[in-house]
Amino acid sequence: MALSRRANPASLPRVTSRSGLTDTIAAIATAPGSAGVGIVRVSGPNALAVADGAFVGKRRPSRTAGGRFLFGQLVGADGEILDEGLCLIFRGGRSYTGEDVAEFQTHGSPAVLARVLARALELGARPARPGEFTLRAYLAGRLDLAQAEAVLGLVEAQTDAARRQASLGLSGALGARVTRIAANITRTLAAIQAMLDYPEEGVPDEDRAAPLAAAEADLTALVQSARAGQISARGARLALIGRPNAGKSSLLNALLGYERSIVTPIAGTTRDYLEAGLELAGVPVTLIDTAGLRDTADEIEAAGVRQAHALAERADLVLALEDGSEPREALPADLPHGARVLRVQTKADLPTAWTDPVVLRVSAVTGAGLPELRDAVHAALIGDAARGEAWLTTERQADAARRALEHVQAAVHLPDDLAGYELEEALRALSDLTGRDVQEDVVDAVFRNFCVGK
Ligand SMILES: Nc1nc2c(ncn2[C@@H]2O[C@H](COP(=O)(O)OP(=O)(O)O)[C@@H](O)[C@H]2O)c(=O)[nH]1
Ligand SMILES: [Mg+2]
Incomplete structure (x- = not known):
């Protein structure tokens, strides 16, 4: 090696x-x-x-x-x-x-x-x-590659969140985060090599397993940050779905602050879908109002229902609305698979017909629950991508980080010689990420302090 x-x-x-x-x-x-x-x-x-x-x-x-x-x-x-x-x-x-x-x-x-x-x-x-x-x-x-991408991000930033991430990227914070991970991988590689070269000396666990575990944890968090980074840069699509009269159009209007979508007590008012943009806690969001989900003989409405399912499938987040003032009817079973879904109970200003601790209660009429809903949307989109840390903001970066993580995870369960190969591949993926020779950067620093068998 x-x-x-x-x-x-x-x-x-x-x-x-x-x-x-x-x-x-x-x-x-x-x-x-x-x-x-x-x-x-x-x-x-x-x-x-x-x-x-x-x-x-x-x-x-x-x-x-x-x-x-x-x-x-x-x-x-x-x-x-x-x-x-x-x-x-x-x-x-x-x-x-x-x-x-x-x-x-x-x-x-x-x-x-x-x-x-x-x-x-x-x-x-x-x-x-x-x-x-x-x-x-x-x-x-x-500049490294990630910084070059950050320059583009700064030029294109439409929101403060996007600007903040781009400026963190440009400052080299992302490169520094990657270098930290690479240092831990290199440390593990060095320990493995020491083990292979001097098997009788033995290498303490804190030189072999601990840095690898740290690298795995850091990489996992980094990969998770990609969703937040991309959403803060390109925005998120949020589909409102539910039965007719659940209050989808009213909630869209309430979040927007103006009457964008037609509201009537007549079920099946929204047969097409419509989109409206707003900024939600620094994230550009496109709200999509869809036709109410139900079986219907009306051909146009039925087309709208099929479209609603498709829109929900492609959305970054689905708000599944249920009328809180009526006896609860199960939502049509095929809620989007895998997509993130926030369940919302509407019409909180009316007497409540059912309770469920996992749903958020909102009223489009009084505005009750809207701040909590905004917070929940923000949490679902940005998640716990740590504040103050640099995120991955492009698919290219995310792909490189995912490859690095896969190689590190493979290395955890392999015998030393094979693990070494995986770790070298992981370092290669990380140098793709920054477009910089990560190995050379960190090798010196790590080996300066590393001492075989001691
Ligand atoms: N009291 C009350 N009525 C609501 C609320 N949201 C919607 N509605 C009423 O419920 C009916 C259906 O609302 P709409 O937004 O058109 O539902 P959609 O079919 O899901 O888009 C209308 O008569 C609305 O005025 C709410 O928060 N409180
Ligand atoms: Mg509607």
């Missing part, structure tokens, strides 16, 4: 040719449309030469120290003044991409930005591909 071997390079994104990095890229960095300020960003070996050609200020950009900015004019090929603005200068090694970077801040009109970008291209830059500045930051080793 070669402990010092680097993680399989095939697991890292390939740079097909280094030549991709010798060119200089340019793009408009601000959103389309008019704004007070717009930014054109240029990165690469010729970034400052491009700036010299496109910008006239008190000093030439290429003669200006990194971390400085110049005030001046953006000029076209024939000397035409395009706009006035700032040129920010970053030097290689101390920029976002790790390369020389010039950033032009102009007035944020589409016309100005288009001309400034065209000028940069004229001067030899090429249009940047999506994500290419961040890709360069990753290739320069300034």
Whole structure:
């Protein structure tokens, strides 16, 4: 077992040719449309030469120290003044991409930005591909893969929960969490190797089993955080289901705070389904009102009932509503399988016809029980993904973490030599997660303190 071997390079994104990095890229960095300020960003070996050609200020950009900015004019090929603005200068090694970077801040009109970008291209830059500045930051080793994904998460964050997780990811908190797990796996590997090399010495349990158990527990929590992370980023779908007149449409309206769905005492009012978005404790939620579940001869209503079942199957969470003011009738038996279901008793303001300690009681009329319902929804969606910890926020990360967990779990029950193989695979999966050579990071630190048979 070669402990010092680097993680399989095939697991890292390939740079097909280094030549991709010798060119200089340019793009408009601000959103389309008019704004007070717009930014054109240029990165690469010729970034400052491009700036010299496109910008006239008190000093030439290429003669200006990194971390400085110049005030001046953006000029076209024939000397035409395009706009006035700032040129920010970053030097290689101390920029976002790790390369020389010039950033032009102009007035944020589409016309100005288009001309400034065209000028940069004229001067030899090429249009940047999506994500290419961040890709360069990753290739320069300034970000790991999880951090690069966090940059995207920050750009796309629609809610505070999504922003918070992305910013934790960008800070390297996720990488640190993974490194901690990898350190425990490496510790176990080292103990196993010591055992194989010096069987007569014996290796204490706290060097072999304890770190493995810790790694397994940490990985389990990490894998569980993926659901919360993805839900906080992309939102959750919540289906309201129940018999006709259970109060589905009323509850949807009460949660929204306005009359989105038609409410009548006539059973079968909602025959189609409708969706409404709201933010629930920081989580973007789509509420789906469905047709009441019952056997019906009405063809349209029956189609709605089938649709309700399908919607419930695909939802992240199902609120199963039952009328508390009427004698209890069993919900149609085929509640979605496996999906998370919250049982809710409606019409709590009316005399109660039945009680059940496991259901939440709410009234759409008085609002009673709604705060508790919101809390329960939040708990069901975000669960106990620990507060303050970085979560997995992409399916790619979740997949890598799941693979690592499977290998660690396999290792627990295997003899040493086979366990060692599984643990190396687990480390490889973790280095996929961060896109970093986790082994090398942690091997030194662990072996510095590790002492065979002592
Ligand atoms: N008193 C009371 N009546 C309610 C409540 N929620 C719904 N209702 C009534 O129950 C009937 C059916 O409600 P609706 O929301 O249309 O049920 P749906 O068929 O499940 O969508 C209507 O007459 C509502 O006014 C509630 O919390 N309290
Ligand atoms: Mg309805």
